[in-house]
Amino acid sequence: MFLPLISNSQNLQLSEKGEIHILTCGPYQGELYSAFGHSAIRVKDPQKGYDILYNYGVFDFDQPNFYLNFARGHLNYKLGVTEYRNFRDYYIYYNRYIHEQVLNLSHQQKQQLFDFLQWNALPENQYYLYDYFYDNCATRVRDALVKTFGDSVQFDGSYINTNYTIRELTDLYLKQQPWGDLGIDICLGLPMDKVAAPYEYMFLPDYIEKGFNHATIVRDGKRVPLVKNTIITYNSTPEEDQASAITPLISFIILLFIGIIATYFGYKKGKLYAGFDVLLFSVIGLIGWLLLLLWLATDHNAAARNFNLLWAIPLHFPVALLLLMRKKPAFLTKYFSATWIISLLLLLCWAFLPQQIHYAFIPFVILIGLRAFYIQKFLSKHEAA
Known part of the structure; x- marks a missing residue:
C-alpha cells in the first residue's frame, strides 16, 4: 500500500528532520553489470515516517521488444521507487558495502530535491534511454542535483590526478571478470579510448561518492560542502578472487x-x-x-x-x-x-x-x-x- 503512494505522488512534504542521502554500493562479481557498483538516493524522514529509496538502475524485461531494443541500443531504464530497508537488505545479503552521504542542504533545498524525485518517478517521467557511460544509474544521481539546483552545485575535479580513458576506468572494475572485460573490449570501439574529464569519471558509482565529497553548494547565501557527513551502513567482508583460472x-x-x-x-x-x-x-x-x-x-x-x-x-x-x-x-x-x-x-x-x-x-x-x-x-x- 505504501509503494503506490510514494511512486505516484508529488505532494509529500518533508519535516525539519528530513534528510537526503546519496548511496554508494559496492560491486558484486557474480554478474558483469554489477561489477561496477551502484548509486541511489534515499529520502529519510523519521517524523513523517518516510524511508524511500529512489533507484535509477531499474529495467523491465516485459517492456515491448526488450531484446531488440537492447541490441539496438534503445533500452529504457527507469527510476524505481521502493522502501529503503528492502534495498539495504538486498545489498547486505550479497556482501556489497553501503556508504551513505548525508547532503548538506537547507530544509527548502531538501524539499526541492524531493519534489524533483517525486516528479521524476511519475509513470510519464520515469523512463530514460540508457547509455553505458553518459546516462546511467550513477550519472542520473548527479544530474538530479544539477537539474534541481543548477549552478549552485559545483563539482571540483582537481582531486583527479590520473588520465584514464573510459576503457581504462572500466578495466579497473573487471579484474575478476577477464572474459567480461574481453567482451567489452571486443564490442566497444574508439570512443572508449577518449581520456575522461573529471566530470566524466562519475559514470562510476565510486566516483559519484568521491565527486560529491569534493562538491559544494550555495546554502543560505554561502557556499558550503555538499556532503555533511558519511554513514557506513555496511562494510563488506573480504571474499576470494572469483576470476577464472582459464583467462x-x-x-x-x-x-x-x-x-x-x-x-x-x-x-x-x-x-x-x-x-x-x-x-x-x-x-x-x-x-x-x-x-x-x-x-x-x-x-x-x-x-x-x-x-x-x-x-x-x-x-x-x-x-x-x-x-x-x-x-x-x-x-x-x-x-x-x-x-x-x-x-x-x-x-x-x-x-x-x-x-x-x-x-x-x-x-x-x-x-x-x-x-x-x-x-x-x-x-x-x-x-x-
Missing part, C-alpha cells in the same frame, strides 16, 4: 599452440587441414559482422569505429567456406596473402593504435597471420603444380 590470454595461447601443430604437420604431410581454417576464419568473420552491425546499425555510440575489425574482418565469412571446394577460386591466394600482411602490420602497430585492443588477442592475431600465410603458400604451390 583469455591462456586460452588464445593454447589455440595458437594447436595452430602451430596443425601448420607443422600440414607442412610435413602437404595437407591444408581446411576444416580447421574454415572453422577459425568463419568464426572470426561472424565476429566481424557483429562488430560492423553494432557500429553501423545500432545506437551504441561506444561501438563505433572499432579497430578490432582489423583482425575480425567480416569477409572471412563466407570467403573461408570456399576452402572446402575441390577446385578453389584463384583469388583466395591473394585474399589470404592480404590477410597475413594485415595481421603482421597490426602486430607491428599494436602499441601505437588510437584504440587499445585487448592484449590477449596478440597470440590470436599471430595465429590468424600464421594460418593465412600457410594457406597462401599452400594454394600458390598447388596453382604452380
Whole structure:
C-alpha cells in the first residue's frame, strides 16, 4: 500500500528532520553489470515516517521488444521507487558495502530535491534511454542535483590526478571478470579510448561518492560542502578472487599452440587441414559482422569505429567456406596473402593504435597471420603444380 503512494505522488512534504542521502554500493562479481557498483538516493524522514529509496538502475524485461531494443541500443531504464530497508537488505545479503552521504542542504533545498524525485518517478517521467557511460544509474544521481539546483552545485575535479580513458576506468572494475572485460573490449570501439574529464569519471558509482565529497553548494547565501557527513551502513567482508583460472590470454595461447601443430604437420604431410581454417576464419568473420552491425546499425555510440575489425574482418565469412571446394577460386591466394600482411602490420602497430585492443588477442592475431600465410603458400604451390 505504501509503494503506490510514494511512486505516484508529488505532494509529500518533508519535516525539519528530513534528510537526503546519496548511496554508494559496492560491486558484486557474480554478474558483469554489477561489477561496477551502484548509486541511489534515499529520502529519510523519521517524523513523517518516510524511508524511500529512489533507484535509477531499474529495467523491465516485459517492456515491448526488450531484446531488440537492447541490441539496438534503445533500452529504457527507469527510476524505481521502493522502501529503503528492502534495498539495504538486498545489498547486505550479497556482501556489497553501503556508504551513505548525508547532503548538506537547507530544509527548502531538501524539499526541492524531493519534489524533483517525486516528479521524476511519475509513470510519464520515469523512463530514460540508457547509455553505458553518459546516462546511467550513477550519472542520473548527479544530474538530479544539477537539474534541481543548477549552478549552485559545483563539482571540483582537481582531486583527479590520473588520465584514464573510459576503457581504462572500466578495466579497473573487471579484474575478476577477464572474459567480461574481453567482451567489452571486443564490442566497444574508439570512443572508449577518449581520456575522461573529471566530470566524466562519475559514470562510476565510486566516483559519484568521491565527486560529491569534493562538491559544494550555495546554502543560505554561502557556499558550503555538499556532503555533511558519511554513514557506513555496511562494510563488506573480504571474499576470494572469483576470476577464472582459464583467462583469455591462456586460452588464445593454447589455440595458437594447436595452430602451430596443425601448420607443422600440414607442412610435413602437404595437407591444408581446411576444416580447421574454415572453422577459425568463419568464426572470426561472424565476429566481424557483429562488430560492423553494432557500429553501423545500432545506437551504441561506444561501438563505433572499432579497430578490432582489423583482425575480425567480416569477409572471412563466407570467403573461408570456399576452402572446402575441390577446385578453389584463384583469388583466395591473394585474399589470404592480404590477410597475413594485415595481421603482421597490426602486430607491428599494436602499441601505437588510437584504440587499445585487448592484449590477449596478440597470440590470436599471430595465429590468424600464421594460418593465412600457410594457406597462401599452400594454394600458390598447388596453382604452380
